[in-house]
Every structure is written in C-alpha cells, then in structure tokens.
Amino acid sequence: MRKIVLILAFFGLLILIAVGFFSQKDYEPTTLMKLKEKYSQKVNSSVDHSKFTSLQQNFSSPQQVTATCINCHNKRHVEVMQSNHWNWEREEYVEGRGIVYLGKKNAINNFCIGTQGNEQSCAKCHIGYGMTSEGMVYTDSTNVDCLVCHDNTETYVKDLEKGGAPVATLDFNAIAQSVGKPKLSNCGVCHFFGGGGNNVKHGDLDMAMFETTKDVDVHMGIDGAKLQCVDCHTTEKHNISGKVYSLSSMNLDRNTCEQCHTENPHDDNILNEHSIKVACQSCHIPTYAKANSTKMYWDWSTAGKLKDGEPYEEDDSLGNHTYLSIKGSFVWERNVVPDYIWFNGTASHYLEGDIIKDTTNPLVLNQLHGSYSDNESKIYPVKIHVANQPYDPVNKILIQPKLFAEKKGEGAFWKDFNWQTASEVGMKEANLPFSGKISFIKTEMYWPVNHMVATKENTLDCKSCHQRENSRLAGLNDFYMPGRDYSKIVEVTGVWMLILTLLGVLAHGAVRIALAVRSGKGKK
Amino acid sequence: MQKKQVYVYKAFERFWHWMQAILIFFLAFSGFEIHGSYTFFGFQDAVKYHNIAAYMLIVLIVFAIFWHFSTGEWRQYVPSFNNIAAQLNYYILGIFKNSPHPTKKTVLTKLNPLQKLTYFGLKILVIPVIVTSGLLYMLYRYPQRHGIEALNIESLELIAIIHTIAAFLLLSFIITHLYLITTGEKVTTNLKAMLTGYEELDEHNDEEKKSSSEKSE
Numbered sequence: 001m002r003k004i005v006l007i008l009a010f011f012g013l014l015i016l017i018a019v020g021f022f023s024q025k026d027y028e029p030t031t032l033m034k035l036k037e038k039y040s041q042k043v044n045s046s047v048d049h050s051k052f053t054s055l056q057q058n059f060s061s062p063q064q065v066t067a068t069c070i071n072c073h074n075k076r077h078v079e080v081m082q083s084n085h086w087n088w089e090r091e092e093y094v095e096g097r098g099i100v101y102l103g104k105k106n107a108i109n110n111f112c113i114g115t116q117g118n119e120q121s122c123a124k125c126h127i128g129y130g131m132t133s134e135g136m137v138y139t140d141s142t143n144v145d146c147l148v149c150h151d152n153t154e155t156y157v158k159d160l161e162k163g164g165a166p167v168a169t170l171d172f173n174a175i176a177q178s179v180g181k182p183k184l185s186n187c188g189v190c191h192f193f194g195g196g197g198n199n200v201k202h203g204d205l206d207m208a209m210f211e212t213t214k215d216v217d218v219h220m221g222i223d224g225a226k227l228q229c230v231d232c233h234t235t236e237k238h239n240i241s242g243k244v245y246s247l248s249s250m251n252l253d254r255n256t257c258e259q260c261h262t263e264n265p266h267d268d269n270i271l272n273e274h275s276i277k278v279a280c281q282s283c284h285i286p287t288y289a290k291a292n293s294t295k296m297y298w299d300w301s302t303a304g305k306l307k308d309g310e311p312y313e314e315d316d317s318l319g320n321h322t323y324l325s326i327k328g329s330f331v332w333e334r335n336v337v338p339d340y341i342w343f344n345g346t347a348s349h350y351l352e353g354d355i356i357k358d359t360t361n362p363l364v365l366n367q368l369h370g371s372y373s374d375n376e377s378k379i380y381p382v383k384i385h386v387a388n389q390p391y392d393p394v395n396k397i398l399i400q401p402k403l404f405a406e407k408k409g410e411g412a413f414w415k416d417f418n419w420q421t422a423s424e425v426g427m428k429e430a431n432l433p434f435s436g437k438i439s440f441i442k443t444e445m446y447w448p449v450n451h452m453v454a455t456k457e458n459t460l461d462c463k464s465c466h467q468r469e470n471s472r473l474a475g476l477n478d479f480y481m482p483g484r485d486y487s488k489i490v491e492v493t494g495v496w497m498l499i500l501t502l503l504g505v506l507a508h509g510a511v512r513i514a515l516a517v518r519s520g521k522g523k524k
Numbered sequence: 525m526q527k528k529q530v531y532v533y534k535a536f537e538r539f540w541h542w543m544q545a546i547l548i549f550f551l552a553f554s555g556f557e558i559h560g561s562y563t564f565f566g567f568q569d570a571v572k573y574h575n576i577a578a579y580m581l582i583v584l585i586v587f588a589i590f591w592h593f594s595t596g597e598w599r600q601y602v603p604s605f606n607n608i609a610a611q612l613n614y615y616i617l618g619i620f621k622n623s624p625h626p627t628k629k630t631v632l633t634k635l636n637p638l639q640k641l642t643y644f645g646l647k648i649l650v651i652p653v654i655v656t657s658g659l660l661y662m663l664y665r666y667p668q669r670h671g672i673e674a675l676n677i678e679s680l681e682l683i684a685i686i687h688t689i690a691a692f693l694l695l696s697f698i699i700t701h702l703y704l705i706t707t708g709e710k711v712t713t714n715l716k717a718m719l720t721g722y723e724e725l726d727e728h729n730d731e732e733k734k735s736s737s738e739k740s741e
Contacts, residue, residue: 494692
C-alpha cells in the first residue's frame with residue numbers, strides 16, 4: 001500500500017510539472033507592452049511654426065532661414081556648433097595614442113577614402129552650408145543647416161557639389177514653417193547614402209527603410225512600431241546618442257537595445273544569461289542588407305579605365321554598379337550573414353599619416369577591440385568591408401587622393417583619371433608626404449550591425465551557433481561553446497570505449513548463445 | 525539445496541533503480557544532443573529537458589542516499605576483494621561451461637564482488653563527478669562583474685570535458701550492465717527480480733533472510 005502511494009505521489013508530481021511546463025503560453029513581457037504603449041501615443045506639438053510672422057518673410061537664402069531660427073532659438077546654434085555632427089570630429093581618448101580629435105576630418109576609410117580636399121562634394125551630407133577646403137564653414141553660425149534635420153515637409157534637398165547648400169528652387173517658407181522633430185527621412189537622406197550610394201556603407205541602413213515593413217526592420221516597419229530614428233537616438237543639447245565605430249573610439253554615448261528592452265528581456269533565463277556575453281544584435285539580426293544590396297568589396301586599383309576617352313559604368317542585374325571609372329570595381333551582396341567579433345565598445349583608427357607597420361596583411365582601418373576574457377566584451381555582428389586602396393609604398397602611408405574638383409586639370413581623379421596627379425595634389429592638400437610611388441593595399445573596415453532587427457519569429461535559433469558544422473561563431477575560438485566544441489581526445493576515446501564495450505558484450509553473448517544451442521542439441 | 529522465493533529488492537530500491545534508469549537514459553540522450561552528436565529535440569529544448577531531468581535525478585539521489593544510510597543498505601556497496609578473481613573467472617570462462625555462480629546471492633550480499641567494486645566506483649566517482657560538473661555547468665556564470673571574483677571560473681571548457689568523460693563512462697557502464705542482466709540463473713531472472721523484488725535464491729541461508737525481509741516488509 002505504502003509503495004503504491006509513494007509511486008502515485010511521485011508520478012502525480014511528474015504530471016504536474018509536465019502540465020505546468022508544456023502549458024506555458026507565449027505571453028508578451030510587460031516591458032514590451034509598455035514600450036508599445038509609449039510609442040503608439042500621438043505627440044502633439046506645443047507650437048505651430050506656420051503662425052510665426054518671421055517665418056512668413058521672403059527668404060532669399062538658407063542662411064537667412066538659419067538667422068531667423070537663431071532669433072528665437074538663440075542658443076541652439078551654439079550646441080550644434082559644439083557637436084561632432086557639425087565639427088566632423090570629436091575628442092576621443094584612444095589607447096596608445098592619447099587624446100585625439102577624430103572624425104571625418106582626419107580618418108581614412110575604405111570607401112571614398114577621406115574628406116580632405118574633397119569637402120565641397122562631401123558637404124552634401126554636412127549639416128552646414130558653404131563648406132570649403134579651408135574650413136570657413138565651422139565658425140559662421142548662419143551656416144548651420146537647421147532645415148536638413150528639422151524640415152518636416154520631406155522636400156528639403158541638398159544640392160550636389162555645392163558645399164552643403166540646398167537646391168536653390170526650394171520653398172523655404174513652407175519648409176521653415178513645417179519644422180519639427182527630425183523624422184526618419186531627415187536622418188535617412190544622409191545616413192542611408194553614406195559612401196556615395198544607397199546602403200553602400202552600413203549595410204543595415206537602406207533607403208528601403210523610408211517606408212518599410214517589419215520583415216526588414218521590426219522597429220521602423222510601418223506595419224509595426226513605426227519608430228523614428230530619434231526615438232532611440234535620443235538627443236540632448238543637439239548631441240545625438242549612438243555612434244558608429246567607423247569614427248568612434250570610446251565606449252561612451254552608445255545606443256543599446258537594453259535602454260528600452262532592459263537587460264533581461266526574455267522569459268527564459270538561459271537566454272537572458274546570454275546577454276552577458278552576446279549582444280542582442282547577434283541573434284536578432286540574422287542578416288542585413290535585406291532589401292537592397294550593400295557594398296562588400298571596393299577595388300580602387302581598377303579605377304580610371306575609359307571608353308573612348310570617357311568614363312563609364314557597368315551594372316549587375318539588380319542595378320548595382322559593378323564598375324565605375326571614377327571609383328573602380330565593386331562586389332555587392334544582399335541578405336548578408338554578418339561576421340561576428342568580440343567587441344567592448346572601444347576602437348582604434350587609422351588616421352591620416354599613420355605609418356602602416358605590416359603591408360603584407362590587410363590593414364584594419366578601425367580595429368574594434370575585445371576578447372572572450374575581457375569582461376566588457378560581447379559578441380557583435382559586423383559587416384566587414386574590404387577594399388584595395390592606394391598607398392605610398394615608400395612612406396608606408398595611405399594615400400588621400402584628390403577626388404573631386406569642379407573642372408579638369410586641377411588633378412582631381414574624378415575629372416582627370418590620373419592616380420599620379422590625384423595623389424600628389426591630394427597629399428599636398430592634406431599636408432602629407434608623398435614619394436611619388438603608388439601601390440594598392442587591402443584594407444578592412446568593421447561596421448557593427450545594429451539595424452534591420454528581425455521579428456521574434458525570424459530570430460536566430462540556438463543551433464545557428466551551437467552546432468559543430470557551420471556554426472555562425474566558427475571564427476571565434478577563444479572560448480568553449482556547448483554543441484560546437486568538444487575535446488578530440490575525449491571524443492575519440494569515448495566513442496571507441498563504447499564501441500569496444502558493445503562489441504565485447506555482443507561477442508560474449510554470441511558465444512553463450514552458440515554454446516547453449518550446441519548443448520541443447522547435445523541433450524537431444 | 526532447495527530454492528525459495530526471497531524478497532531481495534525493496535519497493536523504494538526498485539523505484540529508485542527504475543527512476544534512475546529512466547532519468548539516466550533521458551539525460552544521456554538529451555546530453556549527447558547538447559554535445560552536438562545529433563539533433564532530436566532541438567538544442568534549446570534539449571537543454572531545457574536535460575536541466576529538468578538533472579534536477580530530478582539530484583532529488584532522487586538525495587532520497588536514495590537517505591534511504592541507504594537509514595536502512596544500512598549502504599554496506600552492500602563496501603567493496604571486498606575476496607572472490608574477485610573467481611568472479612572474473614566466471615564471466616570469462618565459467619559462464620560458458622554452465623558453472624555455478626562463484627558467489628552466493630543473499631539479501632545481505634546482493635552484489636557480487638565485481639558489482640560491489642563497480643557500483644562503489646560509480647557511487648563515489650562517476651556519479652559525483654557527473655553531478656558536480658553538471659551543476660557547475662548549469663550554474664556556470666561567465667567571469668563577470670556581477671559575480672564573486674573568487675568563484676569565477678575562466679572557462680566552461682574543463683567543466684564540459686569532465687562532464688563528457690563521465691558521460692562516456694556511465695554510458696559504457698550501462699551497456700555492460702544491460703548485458704549482464706542476462707547472466708542470471710535464467711536470462712530473465714535478474715530483470716524479473718528488479719521488477720518484482722522477488723528472486724529465487726538458495727535455501728541454505730534463508731533463516732536470517734526471511735526475518736530481515738519480513739522486517740523490512
């Protein structure tokens with residue numbers, strides 16, 4: 001009797017656990033509900049700019065608009081002019097280098113290489129007007145371009161190669177009266193087109209996101225939360241949070257998923273635990289460049305070929321340039337699986353004039369730091385952009401060529417297609433030595449992937465990493481991961497031990513059976 | 525020498541044995557999936573089930589330890605080196621010649637010397653190692669800022685490998701164990717005994733057996 005009760009009690013307990021376990025419903029964690037509520041509330045502006053008479057005057061230049069803005073917002077321009085968005089550089093402490101001012105002004109990338117000498121063209125994406133090579137723009141407050149960020153008509157467009165000036169035919173009254181919080185489109189017009197075309201640089205910032213679905217980005221999808229950039233990239237005194245490590249070095253002012261979703265967003269503790277070592281992005285962004293392709297490889301060495309003396313372009317079936325005389329050849333990819341690296345939020349950069357110590361291996365232009373043993377590091381997904389770009393093999397420095405000029409004969413590569421003169425003029429304008437020799441070197445840039453977050457259903461499953469073959473983390477070997485790693489010796493010894501044991505008992509059993517059969521016959 | 529049905533395995537003992545068997549099979553199956561040997565449940569579920577089964581096994585072990593000490597049954601597992609050679613000899617040669625078992629099974633000595641030695645090894649080595657490494661595996665926290673510095677373990681590697689070694693050992697024990705079930709008086713004798721508790725044993729030492737088995741009934 002007693003044992004029946006015992007057994008029944010135990011199985012009762014088992015059934016209870018099983019029922020409780022399997023009947024767990026998928027419920028929405030409360031933080032997510034709160035967030036949905038927060039971001040679905042309509043924001044009513046406390047001010048209607050169209051009623052202000054000062055904005056109804058006839059504007060003849062964008063600078064006039066800025067002056068009018070400053071009339072009321074009489075300290076805002078100071079904030080803007082102290083921001084890295086304006087200055088194209090910021091103060092950073094870099095290990096081994098000390099305090100440096102780092103930004104588009106002095107960093108070299110492996111897309112259009114650098115801004116120096118090419119400011120008039122690059123300024124299409126500067127939040128100011130009147131950019132010249134001399135840098136006059138940075139000190140004149142009426143050159144602050146308020147409208148590029150605050151225009152809410154979505155009609156404001158900057159002109160090409162005009163030092164940051166807008167297209168002259170715009171209706172400045174309508175635009176000035178519409179001003180408000182920056183929309184996705186305000187940020188997107190520049191940040192989706194970095195590198196000279198849509199989605200070229202980031203891979204996770206694509207013009208498709210002007211109006212996209214949850215499949216591409218769960219946050220920005222118009223069928224989802226419809227978040228705007230500034231909902232996450234919050235701003236204080238015109239300093240916008242979040243940074244991209246092509247130009248940033250310090251673990252400061254970063255935007256994280258945790259700032260909204262908390263550190264423990266899952267129901268499952270084991271998943272929450274992963275967040276100690278794995279960034280949310282690693283599982284929640286299975287692929288990037290989901291809507292349009294992104295540039296993965298840029299070979300400057302083929303640039304300059306002409307057909308009948310004229311530059312030309314070649315496109316692939318998706319309309320991506322595979323060759324441009326002005327820029328060289330490209331490889332594009334869509335739905336790219338990211339690379340994964342350890343990253344602790346600090347980086348070091350190749351700056352203009354830095355000596356290249358090792359010219360045999362690819363030169364990393366923005367080394368992201370981190371390792372398993374570093375407590376601050378997590379595994380992040382990155383896009384690695386590779387290029388073959390010009391360098392001076394004698395001085396061992398990267399070449400900043402003169403790319404842009406308004407007319408031929410000034411040495412600009414995009415007009416004259418001559419590496420020699422473009423390098424000479426470019427290096428002179430950048431105040432860098434040039435030996436006269438040009439060679440090409442492989443370089444890499446690491447772009448952390450943060451956008452194009454997938455829906456819950458499309459998130460990576462455990463197996464994507466926890467498997468022996470084709471683990472997404474196959475490249476990160478400084479730690480033991482269950483499912484992927486094992487000790488070869490233990491594995492081989494263990495399996496052989498099992499096989500031999502099995503063979504042993506089978507043989508033993510076979511002999512017994514054989515003998516039993518024989519003795520059975522004998523008895524007969 | 526007369527044979528008599530004797531109550532050898534008590535209710536709890538059988539319950540413990542079969543529960544343990546189920547759990548260990550399940551743990552081995554889900555464990556080697558986590559190890560990456562094959563896919564069945566899917567990694568996430570395998571981990572979940574493996575952890576639940578692990579805690580169940582630990583609870584069972586705690587009960588079993590209590591039972592063994594409160595009943596004095598633990599003495600069964602104290603290894604004795606007498607007759608080991610004879611027992612080995614039996615498995616290697618005697619069994620094929622239909623020789624009798626060299627050691628007599630009684631309620632007080634249920635285990636032959638080889639079993640004693642094996643189970644003793646399981647109980648003080650393999651099980652503790654697999655449970656401890658398993659607990660460390662589950663409770664492992666990355667060397668992290670929130671933890672206690674002194675308790676940090678730099679890497680999961682050693683824990684995982686020890687856990688794997690123990691799993692291989694246990695598995696090869698199970699294979700042997702399953703086979704040796706068939707080496708009783710008849711092929712099914714041992715299995716039947718572990719299921720019903722009763723086994724036909726030689727009469728000559730039944731006096732004390734009877735009394736002790738009656739007591740525990």
